[in-house]
Amino acid sequence: MAKMNMIQSLNSALDNAMEKDPNVISFGEDAGYFGGVFRVTAGLQEKYGLDRSFDAPINEAAITAMAIGMAAKGLRPVAEIQFADYIFPAIDQIVSELSRIRYRTAGQFTTPVVVRTPCGGGIRGGQTHSMSPEAFFTQVPGIQVIMPSNPYDAKGLLIAAIESPDPVVFFEPKRLYNGPFDGDPTKALETWAKHEKGEVPEGHYTLPIGKAEVVREGNDVTIVAYGTLVHVALAAAEREGIDAEIIDLKTLVPYDIDTIAASVNKTGRCVVSQEAPRTSGFAAELAAQIQEECFYALEAPIQRVTGWDTPYPHAHEWAYFPGPQRFINAIREVLEA
Amino acid sequence: MAKMNMIQSLNSALDNAMEKDPNVISFGEDAGYFGGVFRVTAGLQEKYGLDRSFDAPINEAAITAMAIGMAAKGLRPVAEIQFADYIFPAIDQIVSELSRIRYRTAGQFTTPVVVRTPCGGGIRGGQTHSMSPEAFFTQVPGIQVIMPSNPYDAKGLLIAAIESPDPVVFFEPKRLYNGPFDGDPTKALETWAKHEKGEVPEGHYTLPIGKAEVVREGNDVTIVAYGTLVHVALAAAEREGIDAEIIDLKTLVPYDIDTIAASVNKTGRCVVSQEAPRTSGFAAELAAQIQEECFYALEAPIQRVTGWDTPYPHAHEWAYFPGPQRFINAIREVLEA
Amino acid sequence: MTQTDPRFHVPAPHARPGDTPDFSHIEVPPAGEAKRPEPTVAAHETRDLATGLVRVLDHNHQAVGEWDPKLDAEPLREGLKHMVLTRVYDDRMLKLQRQGKMSFYMKSTGEEAVAVAAAMALDKGDMVFPSYRQQGILFARGRDIVDMMCHCISNSRDNLKGRQLPVHYTWAEGNFFSISGNLTTQFPQAVGYAMACQYKGESQIAASWIGEGSTAEGDFHGALVLASTYKAPVILNVVNNQWAISTFQGIAGGQAETFALKGQGYGLATLRIDGNDFLAVYAATQWAAERARAGLGATVIESYTYRADAHSTSDDPSGYRPKGEEAKWPLGDPIERLKQHLIGLGEWDEERHAALEKELDELVIKSYKQAESFGTLHDGPLSPVESIFEDVYAEPDWRLRRQRQDLGV
Amino acid sequence: MTQTDPRFHVPAPHARPGDTPDFSHIEVPPAGEAKRPEPTVAAHETRDLATGLVRVLDHNHQAVGEWDPKLDAEPLREGLKHMVLTRVYDDRMLKLQRQGKMSFYMKSTGEEAVAVAAAMALDKGDMVFPSYRQQGILFARGRDIVDMMCHCISNSRDNLKGRQLPVHYTWAEGNFFSISGNLTTQFPQAVGYAMACQYKGESQIAASWIGEGSTAEGDFHGALVLASTYKAPVILNVVNNQWAISTFQGIAGGQAETFALKGQGYGLATLRIDGNDFLAVYAATQWAAERARAGLGATVIESYTYRADAHSTSDDPSGYRPKGEEAKWPLGDPIERLKQHLIGLGEWDEERHAALEKELDELVIKSYKQAESFGTLHDGPLSPVESIFEDVYAEPDWRLRRQRQDLGV
Numbered sequence A, B: 001m002a003k004m005n006m007i008q009s010l011n012s013a014l015d016n017a018m019e020k021d022p023n024v025i026s027f028g029e030d031a032g033y034f035g036g037v038f039r040v041t042a043g044l045q046e047k048y049g050l051d052r053s054f055d056a057p058i059n060e061a062a063i064t065a066m067a068i069g070m071a072a073k074g075l076r077p078v079a080e081i082q083f084a085d086y087i088f089p090a091i092d093q094i095v096s097e098l099s100r101i102r103y104r105t106a107g108q109f110t111t112p113v114v115v116r117t118p119c120g121g122g123i124r125g126g127q128t129h130s131m132s133p134e135a136f137f138t139q140v141p142g143i144q145v146i147m148p149s150n151p152y153d154a155k156g157l158l159i160a161a162i163e164s165p166d167p168v169v170f171f172e173p174k175r176l177y178n179g180p181f182d183g184d185p186t187k188a189l190e191t192w193a194k195h196e197k198g199e200v201p202e203g204h205y206t207l208p209i210g211k212a213e214v215v216r217e218g219n220d221v222t223i224v225a226y227g228t229l230v231h232v233a234l235a236a237a238e239r240e241g242i243d244a245e246i247i248d249l250k251t252l253v254p255y256d257i258d259t260i261a262a263s264v265n266k267t268g269r270c271v272v273s274q275e276a277p278r279t280s281g282f283a284a285e286l287a288a289q290i291q292e293e294c295f296y297a298l299e300a301p302i303q304r305v306t307g308w309d310t311p312y313p314h315a316h317e318w319a320y321f322p323g324p325q326r327f328i329n330a331i332r333e334v335l336e337a
Numbered sequence C, D: 001m002t003q004t005d006p007r008f009h010v011p012a013p014h015a016r017p018g019d020t021p022d023f024s025h026i027e028v029p030p031a032g033e034a035k036r037p038e039p040t041v042a043a044h045e046t047r048d049l050a051t052g053l054v055r056v057l058d059h060n061h062q063a064v065g066e067w068d069p070k071l072d073a074e075p076l077r078e079g080l081k082h083m084v085l086t087r088v089y090d091d092r093m094l095k096l097q098r099q100g101k102m103s104f105y106m107k108s109t110g111e112e113a114v115a116v117a118a119a120m121a122l123d124k125g126d127m128v129f130p131s132y133r134q135q136g137i138l139f140a141r142g143r144d145i146v147d148m149m150c151h152c153i154s155n156s157r158d159n160l161k162g163r164q165l166p167v168h169y170t171w172a173e174g175n176f177f178s179i180s181g182n183l184t185t186q187f188p189q190a191v192g193y194a195m196a197c198q199y200k201g202e203s204q205i206a207a208s209w210i211g212e213g214s215t216a217e218g219d220f221h222g223a224l225v226l227a228s229t230y231k232a233p234v235i236l237n238v239v240n241n242q243w244a245i246s247t248f249q250g251i252a253g254g255q256a257e258t259f260a261l262k263g264q265g266y267g268l269a270t271l272r273i274d275g276n277d278f279l280a281v282y283a284a285t286q287w288a289a290e291r292a293r294a295g296l297g298a299t300v301i302e303s304y305t306y307r308a309d310a311h312s313t314s315d316d317p318s319g320y321r322p323k324g325e326e327a328k329w330p331l332g333d334p335i336e337r338l339k340q341h342l343i344g345l346g347e348w349d350e351e352r353h354a355a356l357e358k359e360l361d362e363l364v365i366k367s368y369k370q371a372e373s374f375g376t377l378h379d380g381p382l383s384p385v386e387s388i389f390e391d392v393y394a395e396p397d398w399r400l401r402r403q404r405q406d407l408g409v
C-alpha cells in the first residue's frame, strides 16, 4: 500500500495495465511527452516508449476514431480527452461508432476502448473547463460509464475499464485529483494523504464495474451521489448530524439498482444528485427508476440536488456548484415532507 | 384552411417565414435545389433564390457553425440536418457554441438559429436513420427543444421557433410526415387528409413554445407523450377503452409542467413515454419532476414506456418500437398497482 | 418575390433536369500520359498526379504508359468477372427490393472497377473500411453470395442478425470492416487500424473508401491529419462519382481543383485516377500499397467516376440531373472498357462475355433462391427476436435482462 | 520494460528540455524576395506563397520588396504603440494573476504583430473571430483598458458578468466576437458571418484566428470547405507559434510542408508570412481583405511566429522545451524589429521608446487601480449573483425562475 492522490493512482493504474498487457496504449492531447495537463500519464512515455504513450493532434473525433481502429485490431487503447468539455467533437465517434461496433457486427468486431476525461467544476475553469457531461453518455446503449470519487476506486475501476470487453467512458472529477473536497471552497485544501481511500495498492487490482458502495450507513434518508458530490453529501450529513445513508455510485452505466433500492426501501426517503445542470441529468434517471422500484417505501418525493440549468459560470462558480447547503436543503425537504 | 400533411405544413411554415422576413434562410444537405430528401424545403429555392435556400456540404458541424455566424449578423437561419442520427457531428457547435452565445456574451450577441431534423423510427431505417436523440439536447441550457406530432402544430411551432429569440432544435418525427401512425405497422397507411390536425391555415400563425395540449381528456391515468407516440398512446387508450388523459407535450424544453401536474394531480397515475432508449431519456426527466411535483397525488409509480437500451434494430424494428401493447402494459401496471 | 442574383456564391452543376447532359468542361487527358514515379517518391513530388488523371486504357482499349500494371490475362478475366457479377447482383437486388424483398438497396453501377480492381491489388489480409458502395470488394474477395443476400434480406442467416440496413455488410473473416450508415466515420478508424498493424509488427495495411461528398465531413480531415502525423500505412480513397445524393461534386469541392489535391496539404502522396479504368485503379492501388508497406505512409487516391444510377432505392435522380447523363460520361463504362481490352488482347470475346453474364445471372438467381430459403425480411424467419438484446455489451446488464423480459421473449 | 524504437512514427521536436535550442532546420528566406501578385490572382497561383515566407523587414530593419505596404511613420508608430501596450498589459496581468487577482491569464508575448498589424489593416467595421491570443486587436481597435481589466478580474463591471474565463473577451461595439474556450469553433462561424455580410449587401468582411495546433480540429476543415464552396469574404488566419501547450507544431502538421499549403487543397488563396514582421502581417492582411471585398473569396494566412512565453498561467514550458528557446527564434521579436525600423527611418529613438514603455506601463497600472475600484474576483463586488440565471434564454423559463428561488437570490 502507498499513499496516492488520484492523479498518482490513475497513473499507477495505467502503469500496471501497460506493464501487464503490451496491447494497452495511451494517447491524447499533451498526454505523451509531457504526461498530460493534469499529469495522469506522466512517465509512461519514458517507461514504455513513444508508441505506447504519445501525443495526439487536437482533434477529439480523430483521437477516438484512432482508438476504435486500433481496438478493432486487438489493441486496448486508452484515449485521453483533455477536458470533458471537449468530448463533444468526439461524440459522434462515440455514439454512432464506438458504442455500436459489437452490435452492428454481431460480435465480429469489438472495440474495447477507454476514453478518460477530467470533468466537473470547482477549479474556476469557467464554462469550458467545468462540465459534467456524463448523462449524455448514459443514454448511449453499448457504453459503460464510470466516475470514481477517490484514489483507491479510481485505480481499481480504471484497470477494470481497460480490461472490460466493452467501451468505457471514464470520468475523473478533476476537483478530486489532489484531495477530497467537501464543497467548502473557503477551507484550506485537503490532500488524500489522510484519507483512507488515499491508501492504494501499488500492484494490479480491479473493482467490479456496476457495483456501488454504501460509504455511510444510515436510516433516515438515502443520498445517491458520485464523483465530487460524494464528499459534499458526506459533509452535509455530518454537518447536520443526519442519519443519512450515502451511496457512492461509481458506475453510472450499468448503475447498481440493487444497492440503491435496498437502501431506499430501508430509509423511505431519497436524495439524488449530480453536478450537471438539472434538466435531463443522470439524477433524473435515478429518480425515475427509484420511484418505480421503491414507490411503496417512499415517504416523500425524491429530491434532486443538481447544478442549475445554466452554463457553469466563472466568477459565481460557488453559486452554481451544488454544495453542502443545497444537500441540506434537500435532505430537510425530504425529511420534513 | 387547407389539407396538408406534415411535410407540406412544414414547407408552408418555411414559406410564410421567408416571405415575411428576408433574413430567414434555409439550407442543408440536399435541402436546396432538390428540396430535401423528405421534400420539406421543396420549391423554396425556386421561389426565394439560390441564396435563401441552398445546398450545403456534408458537414453537420459546419452547417451549424455557418448558421451561428449568420445569426450573429442578424439572419434567421433554419438549418436542416438530414437525419437526427447525423446531428452528432454538430453537437459540439450546438452544446458549446449555439446554446451559450447569448450567455457568454451577456447578450451582446445572440444566435436565434433553428436546427430542423427528422427523427424517430418506423420507416425501417435501421440504427442510423431512426434515432430520437432529443434528450441530449434537453440537457443543454440555452436551447429550446420542440417535437410536434401533427401538421397543424408543426407549422405553428416551426414559425414560432424561427421567430424565437432563442436557438431551437426542432425534431420532426419522420414516421408522421405522411400520416398519423398508431403503432400498428400491419395496417394500411393513413394520411393526414382525414385528421383534424391535417387542417392547416395557409397563412402565418404561431403556437406558443412551452405549451402542452391535453389531446384526450380522462380521469384514470395521465399519459405524457410527444411526437409519434402521441398517436400510439391515443390508440392504446382507445383500444383498451381506458379513461386516459393524454398530453401532447410538443415542447420538451421548456416543458409545460403546469399542464402535466394538473393532470397527474387529477388522475393520480401517470405513464411517461419516449421512443429513445430507456436510460436517461427525456421520460426520466418527466418522471423525476412529476414525482417531485405530484408525489402526494400519485397512487402508483410512474411507468416509463420507452425504446430498449439497444441501438434501433433494422429487421426487428417493431420489437423495439414502443407500440400500443407496451402502453397498454404500462397503463395496466399503473392502474392495477 | 422574384428570384434575384444570389448575393453569395452557390455552386451549380453544368446541367439540370431538362438540360442536355454536358461534360464538355471535363478534361480527359490521353491514357498513358501520366508519369509513374517510384512508390518511394517524396509526397510533394506527386502533386502533378493529384491534378492529372492516371489512365491506362486508351480510346482503343489498349493498355498504355508507365502505369500499365502488366497483368496477365487471367487476373484481367477474373476482374471482369467480379465486375460483371457486381453489376448483375446489383441489378437483381434492385428488382428484388422493388418487389418488397428488402427494405433498401444501394447499387454501385458504373463504379465497379473502383472496388474490384482495388481489392485485387490489395492483399487479402489487408483490412478494408469501405463505404456502402464498394460491394465489389466482397466479390473480389470471394464472399459467399448467398451470405451477402441473407444479410440484405435480413433473414435468419444474416450474419448481422438483422441489425443493419441492407448493403451495410461486415465480414471479419474477409477482413472487411463494418460499414457505417454515418458518412466518413470509418476514414480515421482505418488510420488507427493501420497504426495498430505496424504496432503489431505486421505487414498488413488498411484501406478506406468514401464518396467525394463525404470529404466535406470533419472526419475526412481527421483521417488525413492522423495519417500525416503518424505516417500510417493506409490508403485513403475518395470515390468522386460526381454526386452526393442530389448535390453535385461542387458542393463539397467548391473551388478546389481536385479532391486528390487536398492530400498535398498534409504531405501525403496523391493520385487522381480514371476510376472507370480497371488497370488504372489496379496500378494506383498497387503503388499506394507498396508505398504503405515500405513505411512511407498514406496515399490519397481520388477515383474519378460517375454514379450511373440512383443514389439508393430511396432516390430518383431525375429530380436533379438530366436523364441519360450516365451515357454521356466521358470515361465510359468500366466493364465495357475492360471487356474490350481483353477482346483486343484476343483473350475474350462477345460470346464468352454473354455466357459469363448469363452464368452469373443464373448464379445470382440461384443464390437468391437459396438465400430466400432461410427467410426474408417480410415473411421471416428472422434472427430470434431476443437477439436484439445481445451484443449491446459482452454480457447484458440488468437493464437489458429486464427489458427482454418486458418484451416477453 | 526498456524503450525500443517506436513501431510507428511519432513526430518529435528538434530540442527538448536540457538540449540546446536549435532552429537550424528553419529556412528563413531573405526579406523582399516574395512576389506580390495582384489580390485578384487565381488562388492556385498563390501556391508558392504558401510554402515561402513573405517578409518585408530585412536584417537591417529596412522595408524591402513588393510586399512593403509603404505606411507612413504615423501608423507605424501607432502599431508600435499598440504592440508595446499589448506586451506591457500582458506582463502586468501575469503579475496580477500571480498575486491572485484573477484566476487565469494568457499572454501573447512574441505574437503581438500578428494581432495588431492585422487589426490595423482591416476596417474597424470588419468582424473579428479571434482565439484567446489576439488581445492586440482590442488595443488596436481602441478598447478601453479598464474595461478589459474589469473582464479579467470578473468584477462588477465585467461586461461578461463574470461568466467567462479571463481573456475570453467579447466586445460587440468593436466588432469583436465572443472568444470561445473550445478551439477552432469560431473558424466556420466566421465564414457564416462573412456570407451574411454579402447577403446583407455590406462590404464588411470577417477574419478569424486559430493556432497551428487547432488546425487539427474538424472545424478547421469545415471552415475551409464552407469558404471554398461559397467563396466567402473571410480571412482565415493560422497563427503558427510552434507550440500547442506542450506539443510542438509537428503533431498537428505531420508531414505537411506548411499550414498555409492546406488552403491550396480547397482552392483558396494562401500566404505564409513572417508573423514577427509587422509590415508583412499588415501587407498580407490588406491583400487578403482587398481580395475578399472584391468577391474573390477567402485567403488562408499562416503567420509564422513563436510563443515566447508559457501557454497560459496553468502552464510551465520548462517541462517540454529548452529554456531560452524564445531568444533563439530566428525571426526575432516583433516589437524590437518595428522599433528598429522606425529608428532607421529617423522616426523614432530609444528615448521615445523608453518613454512610451513607461507611459504605457503607468497607464496600465493606473487603469488597473481604476478597474480594481469596481471589484476583484477575490474580494468582489462581482455581478449580482442572480445574474447567473440571466441570458440563458431571452426570458428565463419556469425552471430558471424556480432555481433562482432555490438559490435564494
Ligand SMILES: Cc1ncc(C[n+]2csc(CCOP(=O)(O)OP(=O)(O)O)c2C)c(N)n1
Pocket: B029, B058, B082, B086, B089, C131, C133, C181, C182, C183, C210, C211, C212, C213, C214, C215, C239, C241, C243, C244, C245, C307, C311
Ligand atoms: C453523417 C452523415 N450525414 C449525412 C448522411 C446522409 N447521406 C447518406 S449518403 C449521402 C451522400 C454521400 O455522397 P458521397 O459521399 O459522394 O457518396 P456516394 O453516395 O456518391 O457514393 C448523404 C448526404 C449520412 N449518411 N451520414
Ligand SMILES: Cc1ncc(C[n+]2csc(CCOP(=O)(O)OP(=O)(O)O)c2C)c(N)n1
Pocket: A029, A058, A082, A086, A089, D133, D181, D182, D183, D210, D211, D212, D213, D214, D215, D239, D241, D243, D244, D245, D307, D311
Ligand atoms: C476542443 C478543444 N480541445 C482541447 C482544448 C485544450 N487546449 C486549449 S489551448 C490548446 C492548445 C492550442 O494550441 P494552438 O492552436 O497552437 O494555439 P496557441 O495556444 O499556440 O495559440 C489546447 C489543446 C480546447 N480548449 N478545446
Ligand SMILES: [Mg+2]
Pocket: C211, C212, C213, C239, C240, C241, C242, C243, C244, C245, C307
Ligand atoms: Mg458521390
Ligand SMILES: [Mg+2]
Pocket: D211, D212, D213, D239, D240, D241, D242, D243, D244, D245, D307
Ligand atoms: Mg500554437
